[in-house]
Structure formats: structure tokens, C-alpha cells
Amino acid sequence: MLKDLFKKQKKYATIPSEQAKREIPEGIMQKCPRCGTIGFSKELEKNLKVCKSCGYHFSLSAPERIQLTVDEGRFFEYDKDLLSEDPLSFPNYPEKVKRDMEKTELNEAVVTGEGTVGGYPSVVGVMDSRFRMGSMGSVVGEKIARAAERAATKKYPLILFSASGGARMQEGVLSLMQMAKTSAALERLHREKVLFISVLTNPTTGGVSASFSSLGDINIAEPEALIGFAGRRVIEQTVRQKLPEDFQTAEFLLKHGQLDQVVHRSELRDTLIQLLDLHWSGRENHE
Structure with missing residues (x-):
């Protein structure tokens, strides 16, 4: 009897029933x-x-970012009909694009349009990292270039939110050409003296960080966002030095003069409104 008291009891794992699984919604x-x-x-x-x-x-999706930034009901999308082609006949590329379109309910990795932010008319572009990791193909570059050209024509400030893994490899050199195209469009914006605010979010890397996302009149980033061109390991092997732990973070770039501000998401809309207010006030006084 005493032996039975001290006998080790077997432990069994409880597997939730199918009904229990259904009662806890996914996500x-x-x-x-x-x-x-x-x-x-x-x-x-x-x-x-x-x-x-x-x-x-x-990470925020493009619709979520627009909802947090633009005044409610005051956003009108541009170029929604532009769709990616398969110029290199890259294996499975059309199927992958189609899957991302179904998953995100977007036609491409960037949404552009115009709306008001704190009552100030602005052209807004938002990249979505769920779509091909926000990679910049021909359509992404074209939409951003067109947004910059419309901002220049209308004299509306341009606000671009970057979230990207870089150029889209499935489109080869055509993807790399978008770096020059978007930069040229922003040069026109600069000549017209129209404000460009670049907001870099996690991650902003590769050809996007090396082109339009770093060309803002004001460059802002969210805390601890990964921002850089090549990866840490590649750079360390090239320079043969150990890089700092915070290398390629928003805070590191701010400390070294490559950013103007690092702004918490809860303060970002108010910060943008303040900048737009200063810009519009300055324009009115100048005129």
C-alpha cells in the first residue's frame, strides 16, 4: 500500500479537441x-x-498606415490599375504576384494617392512589405515617380513611407532602373520647391534606401527601424571590421547625421502635421 502511494504517476499531455480549437479564433x-x-x-x-x-x-500594412496618417475619408488613390508584367519570363513570378494580390488585396507593393493630413492637402505613398517584401519593381517605381510628378504639378507636399527589401530581382535591370527614375522625379520636386518628407520604417533596405527614401527634405524614421543598403555580414567581410551592435538602426543613422528625427508611431501624425503647417505657413509668407 505504501509502495503505491510513492509510485510515480505518468504525465500525459492534453491535446485540445477540434471543437476547442474552433472556439479560439486564429490571430x-x-x-x-x-x-x-x-x-x-x-x-x-x-x-x-x-x-x-x-x-x-x-509592421503596418499600407491601408493601416493610410488610416493612421490621412484624415478620415480624405484619401483618393492613384494608378490602381497598374499591374506588374513578367519581362524576363522569370519562373513562377506571375503566380507569386497573383498570390500576393490575393493575400494583401493590393495590386502592388505601394499605394499612392492624395488626401489631407491635419487638413493640409498632400500626396501620400505607402509601401507594403507583405507584397513581395515591398520590393521595387517597374510598377512600384512608376507609381512613386508619378506621385512625385503630381505633387510637383499641384504644389502639394509629398509624404512617402518606405518599407522594402530593395530591388525586385525577378525584374532584373528594369528594377534597378527605378532607382534613377524615382530620383529624377524627386529632382523636379526639388526644383519646384515642393516639400518631400521621407518616412523610413522597418525595414528600408537595398535599392530603396539607396534612392528615393534617402532623398527627403526631411528624413524621419520609426524607432529601431532597420535601414541600410547591403547586409551586415557583407559589409563586415568587405571592410574586415566588426560593426557596432546598433549598426543600420534608425538611432545609429540619426547619431551620424543621416536622419533628421526618430519619431515614435504615436507621435508621427502630429509631427507630420507640424511640418506641413510650417511648410504651408512659409509658402504663404513667401507669396
């Missing part, structure tokens, strides 16, 4: 990739998709 909880905190998705959305525990900024 109801989210885990912070930095601190590991698990919380309700709805609470995270209320906090602008910023972790309450550590301040980590989750």
Missing part, C-alpha cells in the same frame, strides 16, 4: 518578436501595433 493573440510578450491582437491594434512592454513597432 486572436500575437507574440512580440523582441520581448516575447503575448497579448490580444485587438489591444495591440489599439496601441497602434506597438508592444506595450518593450515599444517594439510591428
Whole structure:
């Protein structure tokens, strides 16, 4: 009898039933990739998709970013009909684009249009990292160039939110040409003395960081955003030196003069409105 009292009991793992699984909707909880905190998705959305525990900024989709930035009901999209082709007959590229279109309900990796921000008319472009990792192909470059040209014509400030892995390899040199095209369009904006605000989010890398995203009259980034051209390992192998831990973060770039501000997401819209107010006030006084 005493032997039975001290007998080790077998431990069994409980497997949730199919009914229990159905009762917990998918996506109801989210885990912070930095601190590991698990919380309700709805609470995270209320906090602008910023972790309450550590301040980590989750990625935003283009529609979410537009909703947070532009005055409600005051956004009119440009060039929604532009669609990617397959100029190099790259294997499975059309199928991958089609899957991303279905997944994101977008036609490309950037949404451009015009609206008001704090009552100030502006041209706004937002890249979406869910679509081919926000890579810049011919359509992305064309939409951004057209947005810059419309801003120059209308004399509206241009606000561009970058979120990209760089050039789109499936379009080869045509993708690289978009770096020159977008930069040339922004040069016209500069000649017309129209404000360009570039907002760099996590991540902004490759050909996007080396072209339009770094050419703002004012360059702003969200906290701890990864910003850079080549990867850390490639640079370390090239220069044969160990790079600082915070290398290619928004804070590192701010410290070395490549950014004007690092702004928390909760303060970003107000910061943009302040900059637009200064710009419009300056224009009116000049005129």
C-alpha cells in the first residue's frame, strides 16, 4: 500500500479537441518578436501595433498606415490599375504576384494617392512589405515617380513611407532602373520647391534606401527601424571590421547625421502635421 502511494504517476499531455480549437479564433493573440510578450491582437491594434512592454513597432500594412496618417475619408488613390508584367519570363513570378494580390488585396507593393493630413492637402505613398517584401519593381517605381510628378504639378507636399527589401530581382535591370527614375522625379520636386518628407520604417533596405527614401527634405524614421543598403555580414567581410551592435538602426543613422528625427508611431501624425503647417505657413509668407 505504501509502495503505491510513492509510485510515480505518468504525465500525459492534453491535446485540445477540434471543437476547442474552433472556439479560439486564429490571430486572436500575437507574440512580440523582441520581448516575447503575448497579448490580444485587438489591444495591440489599439496601441497602434506597438508592444506595450518593450515599444517594439510591428509592421503596418499600407491601408493601416493610410488610416493612421490621412484624415478620415480624405484619401483618393492613384494608378490602381497598374499591374506588374513578367519581362524576363522569370519562373513562377506571375503566380507569386497573383498570390500576393490575393493575400494583401493590393495590386502592388505601394499605394499612392492624395488626401489631407491635419487638413493640409498632400500626396501620400505607402509601401507594403507583405507584397513581395515591398520590393521595387517597374510598377512600384512608376507609381512613386508619378506621385512625385503630381505633387510637383499641384504644389502639394509629398509624404512617402518606405518599407522594402530593395530591388525586385525577378525584374532584373528594369528594377534597378527605378532607382534613377524615382530620383529624377524627386529632382523636379526639388526644383519646384515642393516639400518631400521621407518616412523610413522597418525595414528600408537595398535599392530603396539607396534612392528615393534617402532623398527627403526631411528624413524621419520609426524607432529601431532597420535601414541600410547591403547586409551586415557583407559589409563586415568587405571592410574586415566588426560593426557596432546598433549598426543600420534608425538611432545609429540619426547619431551620424543621416536622419533628421526618430519619431515614435504615436507621435508621427502630429509631427507630420507640424511640418506641413510650417511648410504651408512659409509658402504663404513667401507669396
